Amino acid sequence: MKLIFIGPPGAGKGTIATPICEKLGIPHISTGDLFRKAIKNKTTLGQKVQVIIELGDLVPDALTVALVKERLQDDDTNKGYILDGFPRTIGQADSLSDFSKIDAVINFTISDEQVVERLSGRRLCTNCGTGYHTETMKPQQEGICDKCGKQLIIRPDDSPVSIKNRLEVYYDQTEPLIEYYKNKNLLKDVDGSGTVAEVIANTKAMIETI
């Protein structure tokens, strides 16, 4: 199964994709994670995109499409995948249709207030990338990852200024994809405002209808 997860920043795309991918036995391909890995490893790509990401702007389409196209050539994608955070512009969606036939696009809906609450409380493991939240998904020991014991950090683009910009960028460049995929009969809305367990259950139920 080939799925796209879209929604505003902090809608829970990554949180929900992780268990769904485990259940379906397919990879979770997050462009944000791929960029953050490149930044951590100080690759040429990482150096190009670091400032763009910290400000909350979008990486140019050509770079992003090339990255995803290359990732989709890996053997682990044969059974399908979830694309999390890609495409994010009409240009990216048009390019994707040249090299992938998507089964459905799951659109997670939440309010702007929830976006701010979720992103302000998000904590991320510097080592394995596991996500937490200071109120809703607390680690057992404050500031430490349950899975690998390494330190949790605040993502540089979760600052109040970047969150505001990311929301503006979302409405300007990514929200038009909702209409785009609705017109292709691929769009499925999931209410992303419930608890993590509720949203996972609703997403699984939605996927069973595809």
Ligand code: AP5
């Ligand atoms: P990316 O990493 O994709 O950021 P994003 O889309 O802004 O999404 P987030 O990762 O912030 O949120 P999410 O929806 O995954 O929520 P999460 O599950 O973490 O991209 C980062 C940057 O990379 C972009 O700004 C851009 O610069 C660049 N980039 C990436 N893709 C690109 C592309 N295609 N084109 C160009 N540039 C690109 O949850 C958030 C928090 O809420 C967590 O703390 C979590 O614990 C909590 N939470 C989640 N669900 C719930 C729930 N149901 N109830 C309570 N808390 C919850």
